[in-house]
Amino acid sequence: MRNSKNLLKMNSRLILILILILIMVIYAVFFSSSSNKNSLETQGYLIDKTGIAFHDFNLMRLETGTLFEKDKKFLSSVDLDSRPYLLNFWATWCGPCRAEFDELEELWQESSALNGLAIIGVNVAEDEKKAKSFVESKSSTFEILLDLDSELSKDYKVTGIPATFLIYNSEVYDRWSGPISPSRVKASLKRLQEDGILDK
Numbered sequence: 001m002r003n004s005k006n007l008l009k010m011n012s013r014l015i016l017i018l019i020l021i022l023i024m025v026i027y028a029v030f031f032s033s034s035s036n037k038n039s040l041e042t043q044g045y046l047i048d049k050t051g052i053a054f055h056d057f058n059l060m061r062l063e064t065g066t067l068f069e070k071d072k073k074f075l076s077s078v079d080l081d082s083r084p085y086l087l088n089f090w091a092t093w094c095g096p097c098r099a100e101f102d103e104l105e106e107l108w109q110e111s112s113a114l115n116g117l118a119i120i121g122v123n124v125a126e127d128e129k130k131a132k133s134f135v136e137s138k139s140s141t142f143e144i145l146l147d148l149d150s151e152l153s154k155d156y157k158v159t160g161i162p163a164t165f166l167i168y169n170s171e172v173y174d175r176w177s178g179p180i181s182p183s184r185v186k187a188s189l190k191r192l193q194e195d196g197i198l199d200k
Helices: 001-043 093-108 129-137 151-155 184-194
Strands: 058-061 074-078 087-091 117-125 145-147 163-168 171-177
Touching: 087 093, 093 117, 093 129, 093 184, 117 151, 129 145, 145 151, 163 184, 171 184
Parallel strands: 087 117, 117 145
Antiparallel strands: 058 074, 058 145, 087 163, 163 171
C-alpha cells in the first residue's frame, strides 16, 4: 500500500514537472516571436508577406520608358495600381546591375504574358545625364526613375545593389538581392496566380 502511495506521489510530481516544462516551452516560443516582431518593426519592417513594408513614391522618370507617354515627367506608385511590377534598384557603376539589364528588358517584352508585369528601374543617386546615357546605350524601354537623394532606397533598406522587389497593389510579395533571374520572377508570379492574388 505504501509503495502504491509513493508511486502515486512520484507520478503526480512527474506530471507536474512535465506541465511546467510545457508552459516554459510555450512561453519561450511566444516571447521569441514577440521579440522578433518588435525587432522587425523597429527596423521599419512588418510581419506581412515578405515582412517588408510597402513605400509610396513619386519620382522623376526618363523619357526612354514606353509604359507611359514621353511627356510624363514623374511616375508614382499610384500609377501602377492594379498591375504587378518589379522595383529594381541599380546604378551605372554597378557591374551586376549593368549585366541584368538585358534580363529586365526580356521580362518587359514578355509583359503581356506575365499579367501585365511592369519593370521599374530605380537609379540610385546618379544624375539624369549619366543614367540616360547608359539606358540609351542598352536600348532599354522599361521605365527608369531617378532616386536622386536615395530616399526610396533607404525606405526599402537597400544596402546593396541590384536589389529587386515584386509589388502588387501596395504589397511586397518577393525580394531578390543580386542579378535578377527571369525564371524566378515567373515562378513568383505563378505562385501569386495559384494563391488567387493574380488572374491566371
